Amino acid sequence: MSGIMIAGVSSGSGKTTFTMGLMNVLKKRGYNVRAYKAGPDYIDPMFHRHVLKDRSYNLPLWILNDMTVKFLYHDSIKKGDIPVIEGVMGYYDGHSSNSDFGSSSHLADLLDASVIIMMDASHMALTAAALLKGLVDFKTPTKIKGVIFNNISSYKHYTLLKAAVESHTTIECYGYLEHNSAFEIKSRHLGLLQAEEILDLDQKIDDIGTSIETTVNIQKIIDDCVKATNQLDDFSPEVYDLERLNKIQNQIEGQNGLKLGIAMDEAFTFYYDHNIELLLNLGIELVPFSPINDKLLPDGCDALYIGGGYPEVFADRLESNESFRSDIKKRMLSGLPVYAECGGLMYLADHIVSLSGKKNAMVGFFDAEVQMTSRLQHFGHVEAVLNTDGSDVTYRGHEFHKSVFVPKSQINTKISVAKNEQFWDCGYNIGNTIATYVHNHFYSNLEFLEFLVGFWSQNKL
DSSP: OOOEEEEESSTTSSHHHHHHHHHHHHHHTTOOEEEEEESSOSHHHHHHHHHHSSOEEEEOBTTBOHHHHHHHHHHHHTTOSEEEEEOOSSTTOOSSSSOOTTSHHHHHHHHTOEEEEEEEOTTOSHHHHHHHHHHHHHSSSOOEEEEEEEEEOOHHHHHHHHHHHHHHOSSEEEEEEEOOGGGOOOEETTEEOOGGGOTTHHHHHHHHHHHHHHHBOHHHHHHHHOOOOOGGGGOOGGGGOHHHHHHHHHHHHHTTOOEEEEEOBTTEEEOOHHHHHHHHHTTOEEEEEOTTTOSSOOTTOSEEEEOEEOTTTTHHHHHHOHHHHHHHHHHHHTTOOEEEETHHHHHTSSEEEOTTOOEEEOOOOSSEEEEEOSSOSEEEEEEEEEEETTEEEEEEEEEEESEEEEESSOOEEEEEEEETTEEEEEEEEETTEEEESOEEOGGGOHHHHHHHHHHHHHHOO
8 A cells, every 4th residue: 555644844844743643543443554754863753653552664765775765665564554654854855955855755756655745824824825836836746635734723714724725726635733732742952852751642642633533534534545556566676685684694593693782761762663673583682771770781692782862861860870881881891792873872982071061971981072062063864984894884874963972092983974075983993892973774785784793793702
């Protein structure tokens, strides 16, 4: 089946709010909803997972090529009834001002998804029709089926908007969401609060769902937007690279398996579900641990994977867990292989220094400070180069951080980035530990995963 994409006129249009509500309504109606997010963002899929109690998959164009995205989507939609895809930024916003490459529009065309535009129409009437007509006509043929208006003051306001849109465009008005401050999700310096940090989230989701049931024609959305498609039939299975994956699996089996500790708590939540699934499918045993709550590392871990997250937000709690910080450092110094991304890199430094100058002690494996700043240091897609002792592995990833890693002594550079004629180090190596600011989707280049599994397996204690 083709999916329903919830796209926006711009960021902040209400995509996440409506997507949560729609998923909740469809789930309560008995549908098996499959969740997806355009782009590399980690936060929005957390809300999808919270609603559905199931996985939500990122589909990051550019990081992954079109055929890989198509394959991964095709592989997972078979397990559900209705795919729901949350878009990214404005509908046509991609990697340049010259094309929609990498945008929600690009993804909708690729997956033959029907698009519903979320539009904040709080202070407009006829202008809404003009903006929507521009979106529909900007690229033809269009996947845009209709619109849902957000922050509407009254049913009368909606009828004015509906009349304007139906007079000047060919798309449907499926309904509206009234302005309601109770629906708002608070933000912090790198985006929305994480789902598990919002204590009344279940109530918010139910309230949004109740509102949607009242003011949005859900059945018409299903009738208009959920349809059979053969557009996915032209994907190329070779993107799965079975030969390389079999090689990796044989390597794991040859080492008598791999027990991989994975950091998972409020401070470390940034993992792609495709990455987690792939590790499990390769036969790797994943053992969750919490740097905030556990006193010691779990017994028997062969290696560690510390993903990204918000260690700076939970720095006091991470610092106060001295026994865990001491245990993980001792294990790392004895040779336990570790791969860490972004928040994981920050956690392995000596300290995190806040904007006010407060220092919180972290693991202290790297002789470095992480200094928080008031602006993004690196933001966006990057092509990273991993040096593997003489040969390089190039892969695509994403950087998004307001901190600076400041070594106090010489640390070996393991990963570097070249972008827009700028070059910088973004990954470091001491002993059997590799840590980087770059978030990696393993399907960007399975050669990286092959290296990583070999690094974990061959160095396990």
